[in-house]
Amino acid sequence: MAKKSKKASRKHVKKKPVKKAAKKSAKKKAVKKPAKKASKKPAAKPLPKSTTVSPYLTFAGNCEEAFNYYKSVFGGQFTYMGRFKEMPPMEGQPSMSEADGEKVMHVSLPISTETFLMGSDSSEAFGQATVMGNNFSISVNARNNAEADRLYHGLSAGGHATMPMNKTFWGSYFGMCIDKFGIQWMVSVEEAKK
Numbered sequence: 001m002a003k004k005s006k007k008a009s010r011k012h013v014k015k016k017p018v019k020k021a022a023k024k025s026a027k028k029k030a031v032k033k034p035a036k037k038a039s040k041k042p043a044a045k046p047l048p049k050s051t052t053v054s055p056y057l058t059f060a061g062n063c064e065e066a067f068n069y070y071k072s073v074f075g076g077q078f079t080y081m082g083r084f085k086e087m088p089p090m091e092g093q094p095s096m097s098e099a100d101g102e103k104v105m106h107v108s109l110p111i112s113t114e115t116f117l118m119g120s121d122s123s124e125a126f127g128q129a130t131v132m133g134n135n136f137s138i139s140v141n142a143r144n145n146a147e148a149d150r151l152y153h154g155l156s157a158g159g160h161a162t163m164p165m166n167k168t169f170w171g172s173y174f175g176m177c178i179d180k181f182g183i184q185w186m187v188s189v190e191e192a193k194k
Contacts, residue, residue, distance in 0.1 A: 050114075051147065056137040056186055057119035060130040063104040070117055071109055079116070080108045088169055106170075137176070137184035145173050145189055152187045155179050 059066055064081075071078065085101030103121035111117050118139055122130045142148035145165075152165050158180035165175035171191040178184050 051143060051151075052114050052141045054111075054116045054118055054139045054141070056139040057117070058122045058130050058135040058137070059104075059119060060132075060135075061103060061121050063107060063119050063121040067104070067107050067109060067117075067119060074109065074111055074117070076110050078107055078109055080106060082106045082170075084121075134184075137186050139186040139188070142187060142189050148173055148175070148187050148189045152177060152185075155185045155187070 057063075057066070067078070067081075082105045083101060084096060084103050084105045087105060089095070104119070106120050107118065109117045116139075122135075140148075140151055142151055149165055152161075152175050156177035156179065159178045159182075161175070161177045162184075163174070163176040165173060165187065168174045173189040173191075174186070175188075176184070176186050
């Protein structure tokens with residue numbers, strides 16, 4: 001019996017260290033597994049659309065010529081070229097001449113993924129004569145209507161509104177103002193594409 005009890009106690013003694021070692025290695029594995037999960041990068045989420053700023057140029061009848069030149073310099077294609085004749089008739093306004101109808105109402109040329117060079121023709125017939133040296137605006141494309149309203153009210157404070165924020169026939173929420181320093185601003189939110 002003494003031999004059996006020594007053997008049994010040896011087995012018992014041998015098993016404990018083995019179990020402890022097994023428990024320790026299991027703990028180490030358990031500790032390593034979460035560390036691997038934590039080191040994995042989360043799936044990339046698309047960034048929210050941010051507010052962008054682009055120059056808006058106004059011309060006295062030669063907008064198309066100027067933008068064809070800019071296109072030759074920067075490359076790319078116009079994303080939009082609209083003419084005044086495409087506007088819906090405005091109540092109380094005289095009909096425009098055929099020549100004025102052919103002038104550029106709006107043109108847009110991408111310069112980068114977030115920057116556009118934009119422009120139009122203007123004249124006294126459209127309510128504002130083009131003055132060289134002051135024939136540009138800063139166009140701000142906001143993320144949503146609330147942000148557009150906040151920016152518009154901030155920029156027009158102390159200056160004056162030239163076109164209050166409103167839904168337009170081309171589908172944007174849009175407004176124009178001149179700030180207290182004489183800088184012309186256009187604020188818009190593009191309608192979501194379906």
